[in-house]
Each structure stands twice: as structure tokens, then as C-alpha cells.
Amino acid sequence: MTSVELAGIQKSFGSVKALDGINLAIHDGENFAILGPSGSGKSTLLRVIAGLEDADAGTVSFGGVPQSNVPPHLRDAAIVFQHFALYPHLSSLENITLGLRHGLGLPKQEAENRAREVASRMQVEHLLPRKPKEMSGGQRQRIALARALARRSGIVLLDEPLSGLDAQLHAVLRLEIASLLRSVGATGINVTHDQLDAMAMADRIAVINHGRIEQLGTPDELYAVPETLFVASFIGSPAMNLLPVDAASAMSAFGRHRVEAGQDITLGVRAEDLQLVPTPDEPARHADDRFWSITGTVGLVEPTGKDRVVQLLTGTGQPLAFRCEVAQTPAIGARATVACQASAVHAYSTTDGRRLGSAEAAGVLLESEAFA
Ligand SMILES: Nc1ncnc2c1ncn2[C@@H]1O[C@H](COP(=O)(O)OP(=O)(O)OP(=O)(O)O)[C@@H](O)[C@H]1O
Ligand SMILES: [Mg+2]
Numbered sequence: 205m206t207s208v209e210l211a212g213i214q215k216s217f218g219s220v221k222a223l224d225g226i227n228l229a230i231h232d233g234e235n236f237a238i239l240g241p242s243g244s245g246k247s248t249l250l251r252v253i254a255g256l257e258d259a260d261a262g263t264v265s266f267g268g269v270p271q272s273n274v275p276p277h278l279r280d281a282a283i284v285f286q287h288f289a290l291y292p293h294l295s296s297l298e299n300i301t302l303g304l305r306h307g308l309g310l311p312k313q314e315a316e317n318r319a320r321e322v323a324s325r326m327q328v329e330h331l332l333p334r335k336p337k338e339m340s341g342g343q344r345q346r347i348a349l350a351r352a353l354a355r356r357s358g359i360v361l362l363d364e365p366l367s368g369l370d371a372q373l374h375a376v377l378r379l380e381i382a383s384l385l386r387s388v389g390a391t392g393i394n395v396t397h398d399q400l401d402a403m404a405m406a407d408r409i410a411v412i413n414h415g416r417i418e419q420l421g422t423p424d425e426l427y428a429v430p431e432t433l434f435v436a437s438f439i440g441s442p443a444m445n446l447l448p449v450d451a452a453s454a455m456s457a458f459g460r461h462r463v464e465a466g467q468d469i470t471l472g473v474r475a476e477d478l479q480l481v482p483t484p485d486e487p488a489r490h491a492d493d494r495f496w497s498i499t500g501t502v503g504l505v506e507p508t509g510k511d512r513v514v515q516l517l518t519g520t521g522q523p524l525a526f527r528c529e530v531a532q533t534p535a536i537g538a539r540a541t542v543a544c545q546a547s548a549v550h551a552y553s554t555t556d557g558r559r560l561g562s563a564e565a566a567g568v569l570l571e572s573e574a575f576a
Pocket of ligand 2: 246247248286363
């Protein structure tokens with residue numbers, strides 16, 4: 205096991221700033237995820253950690269030891285690439301042992317013993333004689349992973365190891381990888397653009413955008429309190445509803461607010477926090493000072509199996525997603541009212557995207573409440 209410390213990592217490619225001041229401390233034995241959209245700098249960060257790319261500035265340390273003078277093959281890190289490459293003319297066994305023999309200099313027998321040990325742990329012993337073209341995509345992925353784990357590095361770096369797999373295999377493999385990393389006691393750093401992968405696999409997640417860390421936290425923390433509009437729109441399925449408060453009229457889909465002059469606010473509320481009100485167009489019956497409501501017309505209805513995700517077209521023309529039970533789902537085109545506890549509404553500064561607090565805490569009260 206080894207911890208990973210990143211301090212002030214900068215990396216540009218010409219005018220593109222791929223990494224813009226990354227500071228991170230990843231604990232010994234932690235399952236860590238780096239989550240971000242395409243082009244956010246995820247692969248570059250992994251390559252810098254592995255030593256395959258030199259940072260323009262900043263320090264990578266393993267267990268407190270700076271790695272700047274340690275070449276990639278001597279670093280205690282194994283990497284599984286985004287487009288992993290198994291040698292097509294070699295069997296799985298040879299693919300796994302090749303790096304052990306030439307990279308780590310292990311004798312043939314010891315390399316094979318290690319390959320068999322990791323293959324047995326991963327339940328892929330039967331694949332050892334096969335060449336890549338004789339295996340499915342998921343099987344090849346497992347062998348690529350076995351090849352990395354066989355190095356017995358303290359740190360395993362995974363760059364989108366599940367991309368291109370079907371949803372079912374994807375869901376199985378991500379749990380398998382997470383438990384495998386735990387069982388070998390490695391520090392795992394998994395790069396992904398898929399929030400469900402990150403949530404399922406990681407003890408902690410760093411959300412990255414434009415080469416900067418937007419937020420660092422446990423999956424639950426990121427879901428409950430997204431600190432920026434970007435994280436709010438990236439974590440959760442469906443994504444958090446974001447409702448701008450019109451600066452001139454102080455109106456949002458909830459109604460008229462009391463907002464301090466000059467404040468540009470976006471409100472956020474999760475589909476899970478909105479509840480269908482039984483009597484549409486009569487929110488007053490339901491409303492008290494703890495509930496905010498929105499009335500609109502039902503647009504799309506998306507079945508999830510367990511419940512429905514309903515899109516409500518609000519008076520401001522903005523779609524709003526809420527969840528409701530199958531039996532209570534209103535018809536498309538019907539009027540419907542949803543309500544949530546005022547404390548469940550987040551307030552963000554539209555200007556810099558930072559979370560100001562709950563709407564109540566940030567003083568973005570509804571006018572009816574503020575002057576009641
Ligand atoms: N070798 C390179 N030369 C020039 N630009 C590069 C190079 N590698 C990466 N970039 C640029 O740096 C930025 C970050 O790239 P990176 O590959 O790290 O993103 P990513 O988050 O891994 O994206 P994806 O999810 O698509 O794999 C992008 O704008 C990319 O075009
Ligand atoms: Mg990438």
C-alpha cells in the first residue's frame with residue numbers, strides 16, 4: 205500500500221491547460237476515483253502520476269517520497285490504459301508474464317507463478333492459454349487488469365477500464381475491480397466520466413473540470429451537498445434541477461423571491477426531493493412556511509422500473525424532473541403540482557457557480573414567506 209500526494213500539478217499542451225493546479229492526498233489503500241467529462245484532464249493526471257508525462261510544475265510523491273527522479277518503470281504504480289493493448293499474437297499468460305519478466309526482471313517460473321496466482325484470484329485461469337481474439341471484450345479487460353495487478357504495485361491506476369462494455373458487465377466488473385483492489389491492499393486510482401462507476405467503486409471522488417478539482421468528497425457528500433453548479437449538474441441521475449432566478453423580476457419557477465440586489469442566483473433541487481401534490485393548482489392547501497411548490501404541465505414520463513421520472517414543464521418554460529410512484533403518475537399533458545421542503549433547495553451564485561448554502565440559509569426566501 206502506498207499513499208499518493210499531488211502538490212500544485214500544472215500541465216499544458218501548447219495553449220491547452222490540461223491540469224491547472226491539482227492538489228490531492230490519496231490515502232494508503234484507498235479506492236479513489238477521478239471523475240470528469242471528456243477533455244477535463246483525467247488521463248493526463250494519471251500519466252503524470254505514472255511518470256509517463258512530466259508535469260510543468262508541481263510534485264508527485266508516493267508515501268511522502270517525491271517521484272520526480274524516478275522513471276516510470278521503477279515507480280510503484282501499474283497502469284491500465286484507456287485503450288488497453290494486449291499483444292494479439294501472445295496468449296493471456298504471455299501477455300501477463302511479459303512485463304513481469306522484462307519490466308521487473310523476474311525469472312520465467314516466478315513470473316508464471318504470479319500470473320497464475322492473480323488469474324486464480326480473478327477467476328480467469330481458463331483464459332490463460334487464449335489469445336486476445338479468442339476472448340470477449342470483458343474477458344480481455346479482465347486480462348489487462350490481471351496484467352497490472354500481477355506487478356503487485358502499491359498503486360494501481362485505471363483509465364476508464366470499463367469503457368466499451370455492455371451495461372450489465374460494466375456493473376459487475378466495477379464491483380469486482382473495487383473488491384479486488386481492496387483484497388490485494390492496493391491504492392486504486394480510477395479515472396472515469398461515469399458518475400455511477402465513481403459512486404459504486406470509490407471511497408472518495410475528486411470531480412475534475414478544465415484541469416481543476418471542483419470538489420473532493422465521499423460519494424454521499426457529493427450527492428448531498430454539491431459545492432458547485434458543475435458538480436450539481438454532474439452527480440445524480442437525473443441531474444439536479446437547476447432553476448435560475450431572473451435577476452430583473454426576482455422570479456423563479458417557485459415564484460417571486462426576495463433576493464439582495466445584484467445577486468445572480470440559481471436554485472437547485474433534486475428530483476428525489478420533489479413530491480407530487482395530490483390536488484393540482486391548489487398549492488396553497490399544501491403550502492406552509494416549510495414547503496415550496498411549482499405547478500406545470502406534464503411533458504415526458506420516463507419509466508425506471510421502480511418508479512417514474514416525470515418532466516414537468518413549468519410556467520417559466522423550464523423542465524423540472526421529479527420522481528413519483530408508478531400508480532400516481534399523472535398523464536402527459538395534465539397539470540401537476542410538486543412541492544419540496546424549503547430546506548432541500550440549494551442556492552448557487554450564477555456568477556461563479558459556488559454554492560451559497562440552502563436557499564433558506566442564503567436568504568433567497570419566497571416573497572410570500574419573507575413578508576408574511
Ligand atoms: N499529447 C497531447 N497533446 C496535445 N494536447 C493534449 C495531449 N494530451 C491531452 N491533450 C489535451 O489536454 C486536455 C486533457 O486531455 P485528457 O486526455 O487528459 O482528458 P480526459 O479527461 O482523459 O478526456 P477523455 O474522457 O476524453 O479521455 C484535452 O484538451 C486534450 O485535448
Ligand atoms: Mg482520457
